[in-house]
Amino acid sequence: MAAPIIHGVRTVGVLGAGQMGLGIAYVSALRAKVPVLLLDKSKEQVSSSLKFMDKLLAKDVSKGKIQDIEAKEARDRISVLDYDSHGIEGFRDTDMVIEAVSENIQLKRTLFKSISEAVNPDCIMASNTSSISITKIAAATIPEGVSASSEQGRKYAERVVGLHFFNPVPVMKLVELIAALQTSQSTLERARAFASACGKEVTTSQDVPGFVSNAVLMPFINEAIMTLEKGVATKEDIDKTLRLGMAHPMGPLQLGKRPDFIGLDTCLAIQQTLYQGTGDSKYRPSVLLERMVDAKWLGKKSGKGFYDYQ
Numbered sequence: 001m002a003a004p005i006i007h008g009v010r011t012v013g014v015l016g017a018g019q020m021g022l023g024i025a026y027v028s029a030l031r032a033k034v035p036v037l038l039l040d041k042s043k044e045q046v047s048s049s050l051k052f053m054d055k056l057l058a059k060d061v062s063k064g065k066i067q068d069i070e071a072k073e074a075r076d077r078i079s080v081l082d083y084d085s086h087g088i089e090g091f092r093d094t095d096m097v098i099e100a101v102s103e104n105i106q107l108k109r110t111l112f113k114s115i116s117e118a119v120n121p122d123c124i125m126a127s128n129t130s131s132i133s134i135t136k137i138a139a140a141t142i143p144e145g146v147s148a149s150s151e152q153g154r155k156y157a158e159r160v161v162g163l164h165f166f167n168p169v170p171v172m173k174l175v176e177l178i179a180a181l182q183t184s185q186s187t188l189e190r191a192r193a194f195a196s197a198c199g200k201e202v203t204t205s206q207d208v209p210g211f212v213s214n215a216v217l218m219p220f221i222n223e224a225i226m227t228l229e230k231g232v233a234t235k236e237d238i239d240k241t242l243r244l245g246m247a248h249p250m251g252p253l254q255l256g257k258r259p260d261f262i263g264l265d266t267c268l269a270i271q272q273t274l275y276q277g278t279g280d281s282k283y284r285p286s287v288l289l290e291r292m293v294d295a296k297w298l299g300k301k302s303g304k305g306f307y308d309y310q
């Protein structure tokens with residue numbers, strides 16, 4: 001018998017329509033079958049993401065993974081909020097907002113403050129951050145002048161949780177669930193149930209820099225970049241070694257290989273968070289990675305990373 005759905009999410013808001021936000025909207029609409037309100041300040045981003053979504057749904061139909069009617073219903077569940085006329089206020093009647101903007105703590109704290117002011121008092125506020133402290137994000141939701149330990153203060157911060165999806169979201173089977181110090185048990189359980197309804201397996205991690213996934217993945221990627229930097233092997237051979245020698249679906253450098261795929265700017269931001277958050281030199285970003293981001297060679301999304309994508 002199917003597990004009871006206890007997330008109580010009748011409408012979800014997704015903030016950020018980049019590759020992660022798009023994927024989260026996709027699994028929410030297709031798998032969890034909930035209406036999605038998508039918000040991004042870039043109209044171009046929204047339009048290119050929706051085109052990609054249509055392609056993905058059409059591919060799933062053509063491969064017989066879903067019926068035509070399921071694809072149509074999923075697409076119809078997704079509405080776009082106009083940033084200029086609605087902004088974050090448009091999330092007012094949602095039961096959960098999932099933020100998927102870039103890895104910038106100030107930006108996330110500012111957005112969570114606005115979300116907490118806009119939404120109803122039961123709404124869960126989830127961040128898809130890959131590395132930033134959920135506790136720091138949660139603290140930003142408490143209104144000025146309200147004590148963090150008061151009942152009123154706790155009512156804001158206890159609804160903040162980390163829901164870390166993996167790229168590409170429609171394909172990767174995992175969501176990492178992270179409780180801030182302030183997160184309530186009910187928020188955690190509802191967030192877990194929602195991730196399961198999206199078809200994901202859920203692991204939990206404490207709120208440490210990078211959680212489990214990136215605390216392990218980032219030193220691995222960085223080591224591969226430093227191996228390239230030292231001239232130990234070509235990028236192709238580094239990737240091939242990991243792909244064929246260790247059965248990784250992608251090597252650590254290319255698309256086809258991870259950092260180009262994740263985005264080198266995102267990799268650098270995560271590594272900086274890990275390094276600053278722990279002070280541990282094993283997390284220090286390589287100079288080559290910093291230079292590539294300086295040059296705006298960000299991987300697949302900018303047409304050039306360790307490999308060319310033109």
Ligand code: CAA
Nearest residue numbers: 056063130165166167168169170171172214249250258262
């Ligand atoms: N969005 C949606 N679906 C996608 C996709 C995308 N961006 N890219 C590929 N897919 C789908 C394809 O459509 C295809 O679906 P079907 O089986 O229905 O045809 C399926 O994935 C396999 O694709 P391909 O055959 O084209 O290519 P592949 O076999 O090389 O698989 C891959 C592609 C799934 C991305 C695979 O290479 C892989 O698993 N790579 C590892 C990805 C990874 O490590 N992700 C985690 C990154 S870290 C992260 O996200 C967390 C963080 O905090 C930084």
